[in-house]
Ligand SMILES: Nc1ncnc2c1ncn2[C@@H]1O[C@H](COP(=O)(O)OP(=O)(O)OP(=O)(O)O)[C@@H](O)[C@H]1O
């Protein structure tokens with residue numbers, strides 16, 4: 001899969017950009033605050049309809065303007081695909097696939113990306129919410145229905161929380177919400193479990209390619225794997241902790257409370273891993289994600305590397321650049337090109353960005 005071109009109109013600090021991306025490897029170079037992350041964010045948004053920086057679409061609109069537009073031309077499995085997102089402040093966003101309006105679910109299965117930014121390097125030190133967000137975003141690249149399920153689940157959870165906060169709690173309504181939590185929640189847990197076992201096949205191998213000193217693994221916190229067992233265990237836990245939920249006036253049971261545990265030699269990596277080991281874990285996860293998407297979809301996703309090379313030591317930088325296969329289009333941002341070996345630079349297209357405007361280097 002290759003993103004051949006990108007057009008931005010009033011997206012963040014980019015007023016009007018038209019970028020030819022029809023190359024294997026692209027580096028966008030620029031000083032701080034010029035728009036490097038904005039460009040990668042727009043590409044990620046074009047593929048996933050979400051951003052790690054904000055959940056408010058209005059933030060993408062260039063200050064003082066009343067909407068934005070992103071267009072991309074994609075080459076995938078021998079055919080051209082065009083994508084477009086059009087948003088104006090007084091209307092909802094319009095998604096177009098090959099010029100025709102479409103639904104978010106349908107739209108999201110068209111274009112796959114893996115975004116790796118410096119923020120991801122904090123995954124192990126972050127909150128359980130950060131880890132669930134990482135997992136859910138990665139899952140949605142392969143199973144687009146996952147996002148819709150999460151939205152549905154969160155709506156039920158909010159309704160249940162409102163009920164738990166009310167003065168006279170209707171017990172039969174609480175049972176209705178709990179049953180809905182069992183149905184949507186067990187599907188979410190099942191998909192997360194399934195994805196983790198699939199990702200492990202690739203990520204553990206990547207880790208041992210970089211470091212053979214310790215054995216890496218990761219697990220989801222819920223200890224059941226089959227959908228019926230998950231539903232049964234969830235229903236039982238909701239029943240057992242009902243009085244706790246009533247006392248705390250909040251939903252304490254369900255996939256919104258789960259976590260992912262990372263281990264090195266069977267010890268908790270969040271507590272004992274060195275900074276370098278943390279980075280190796282995240283690098284192995286991201287590279288594993290690329291291979292997993294490629295194996296499921298039959299083509300490699302577009303890899304977006306936002307400033308991460310500067311954060312990795314020589315060993316990990318080299319491993320990353322060497323292990324990106326030829327057919328993985330890679331778009332890299334960096335403050336300079338000093339980090340890259342001459343060999344690598346010979347085969348890349350380099351753009352510079354300044355104040356939201358792009359030029360050829
Ligand atoms: N909606 C918006 N409208 C206009 N400008 C915006 C908007 N959102 C962000 N910006 C500005 O875009 C600029 C570039 O941001 P970006 O995060 O892309 O920088 P960067 O090149 O990645 O910098 P760094 O190297 O520090 O990461 C910032 O000055 C930011 O204030």
Ligand SMILES: [Mg+2]
Pocket residue numbers: 036037038306307
């Ligand atoms: Mg940046």
